[in-house]
Amino acid sequence: MINLLRRFGGRTASAPVARERLQxxxxxxxxxxxxxxxxxxxxxxxxxxxxxxxxxxxxxVIVRMxxxxxxxxxxxxxxxxxxxxxxxxxxx
Amino acid sequence: xxxxxxxxxxKGGVGKTTSTAALGAALAQTGEKVVVVDFDVGxxxxxxxxxxxxxxxxxxxxxxxxxxxxxxxxxxDKRLENLWLLPxxxxxxxxxxxxxxxxxIIADLRSRFDWILCDSPAGIERGAxxxxxYADEAVIVTNPEVSSVRDSDRIIGMLDSxxxxxxxxxxxxxxxxxxxxxxxxxSRGEMLSIEDILEILATPxxxxxxxxxxxxxxxNVGSPVTLNNAASAPARAYVDAARRLMGETxxxxxxxxxxxxxxxxxxxxxx
Numbered sequence: 001m002i003n004l005l006r007r008f009g010g011r012t013a014s015a016p017v018a019r020e021r022l023q024x025x026x027x028x029x030x031x032x033x034x035x036x037x038x039x040x041x042x043x044x045x046x047x048x049x050x051x052x053x054x055x056x057x058x059x060x061v062i063v064r065m066x067x068x069x070x071x072x073x074x075x076x077x078x079x080x081x082x083x084x085x086x087x088x089x090x091x092x
Numbered sequence: 093x094x095x096x097x098x099x100x101x102x103k104g105g106v107g108k109t110t111s112t113a114a115l116g117a118a119l120a121q122t123g124e125k126v127v128v129v130d131f132d133v134g135x136x137x138x139x140x141x142x143x144x145x146x147x148x149x150x151x152x153x154x155x156x157x158x159x160x161x162x163x164x165x166x167x168x169d170k171r172l173e174n175l176w177l178l179p180x181x182x183x184x185x186x187x188x189x190x191x192x193x194x195x196x197i198i199a200d201l202r203s204r205f206d207w208i209l210c211d212s213p214a215g216i217e218r219g220a221x222x223x224x225x226y227a228d229e230a231v232i233v234t235n236p237e238v239s240s241v242r243d244s245d246r247i248i249g250m251l252d253s254x255x256x257x258x259x260x261x262x263x264x265x266x267x268x269x270x271x272x273x274x275x276x277x278x279s280r281g282e283m284l285s286i287e288d289i290l291e292i293l294a295t296p297x298x299x300x301x302x303x304x305x306x307x308x309x310x311x312n313v314g315s316p317v318t319l320n321n322a323a324s325a326p327a328r329a330y331v332d333a334a335r336r337l338m339g340e341t342x343x344x345x346x347x348x349x350x351x352x353x354x355x356x357x358x359x360x361x362x363x
Contacts, residue, residue, distance in 0.1 A: 013281020018238050019288045026245050026292060033249050 039063050046076060054080055094202040097209050097337070098227040100251075102243030104214030106235045107271040110307055110317065112211040113141045114327070115231070117316035118334035120175035124206040127166065130180035131223035132213035133189060139179045142169065143314025153181035156193030162200050171319055176205070186219045198226040216250065224255055229265040229337075231298055235272050236284040244268070244293055267298035269333060274303045275346050299333030300346045301326050325349050 043063040050056055060079035066072060099112045109132075116128040130138035133153065139145045144167050150160035155178075162178075169175035178201075181188070201208045212223035224230065230251050234244045251264045258264065270289060277283040290297055302325045310320035318327045318334075325347040332342045 015278070015281045015284050015288065018284050019292070022238055022241055022292050025242065029242075029245070030249070 039065055042074070046078070050078060056080065094205055095207055095229060096198060096202070096227050097207065097229045097231060098212055098224040098251075099209060099231045099233060100212040100220065100224055100247050101214065101233040101240070102216060102220075102247040103235075103240045106233045106240050107301070107307075108214070108233050109137050109141050109211055110311065111231065111233050111269060111271065111301070111330070112138060112209050113316040114318045114330040115334050115337070116175055116207070116209050117169075117172060118318045118331045119207050119209075119337065120169070120172045121318070121331075122334070122338065123174065124338075125174050125176075125204070126207040126209065127176040127178055127201055127205045128209045128211060129178040129201070130211050131189075131219050132211065133180045133184060133186040133219055134182065135213065136180035136182050138211050139167075139177060140314060141311050142177055142316065144169070144177050144179070145314070148179045151179045151181040151184075152197070153184045153188045155197055156189060162197065171315075186213075186217070189218065189222050191222065191225065194222045195226060216246065220247075221250070221254055224251055224264075226256055227251070227264050228257065229267070231267050231269050232293075232295065233269050233271055234289060234293070236270060236274075236278065236286075236289060238284075241284065241289055241292055248293060248295060266295050267337075268293055268295045269298045269301065271301040272303045273300050273346065275348075297344065298336055299329050300344065301329045301333075302346055302348070304349065 047061050062077040064075040099108050116126050120126040130136045147167050150165035154160040155165050167177045210223045213219040232244045278285045304326045306321050306324035310317035318330050328347040335342050
């Protein structure tokens with residue numbers, strides 16, 4: 001009886017949920033496919049630009065993208081060595 | 093003209109090896125000369141599913157490296173004289189496979205066989221990309237389950253970009269083979285339906301293999317399910333799929349298990 005109640009009452013079909021999740025996910029993943037790695041490209045170019053003026057540890061350059069519903073942000077976090085100020089003063 | 097067909101999926105455990113063995117045997121039974129090639133270097137299993145595990149002497153890597161001739165590595169099936177196996181190496185690293193090496197073996201096989209079925213390893217690494225590299229056609233094995241469908245979509249993208257055909261601006265002919273399908277659960281809304289999967293993957297259907305105990309029984313004894321129990325539901329579904337590969341128009345039905353009266357009364361299946 002409990003099984004019958006479950007079958008006809010409470011339990012909702014989960015296949016439509018699976019279908020919708022897949023459609024949303026794949027629409028996103030197909031969009032990314034084949035595109036060059038945007039973050040990798042940005043990181044390489046930022047590193048090259050800054051390195052022309054300051055000696056950097058390439059591992060300390062972090063580029064991160066956050067996609068929001070209305071606004072997306074690009075976060076660039078570069079750790080510069082303390083010797084940087086000295087070299088800047090010398091240059092100035 | 094010979095056809096090179098890759099059996100692939102991205103996800104593991106969905107039935108690539110079972111399907112390669114069953115389709116290979118079904119094609120060979122129609123008189124076509126067939127070779128099934130195991131690309132899963134280090135984790136070979138096609139030999140085991142075909143019951144040829146004790147007859148492997150040389151393998152794909154030996155041929156790529158010139159240690160053995162192709163004719164020495166090919167193993168003829170004991171039941172079907174038209175069916176041959178080219179096993180993968182169990183001990184070597186998958187990096188021993190090279191693009192040029194695989195290309196020359198495939199070219200050689202094309203001159204000897206009507207069908208070359210490449211059983212891809214799971215994943216999207218070297219073994220999987222080389223298995224699909226020279227394919228004319230692809231069978232994408234998919235379970236009615238979200239992770240399998242997602243991985244199939246990824247593999248379809250690779251078939252359209254990373255194969256020799258795609259690079260020449262041609263297209264690999266793709267087919268979806270849905271395995272482990274449970275009609276009852278799908279109609280209760282507990283499992284993605286055939287329509288859902290085809291709409292999401294936008295790829296034509298080759299066949300629907302029902303979930304069945306016969307698949308395990310066949311692999312236990314090292315026989316393709318199409319030979320082990322030809323009357324079983326999965327065997328009939330694989331035979332239909334093979335006929336579609338040959339270009340025949342076969343109505344798409346999900347074969348159902350035929351249960352004897354006693355088994356039905358006892359609630360069990362014949363072994």
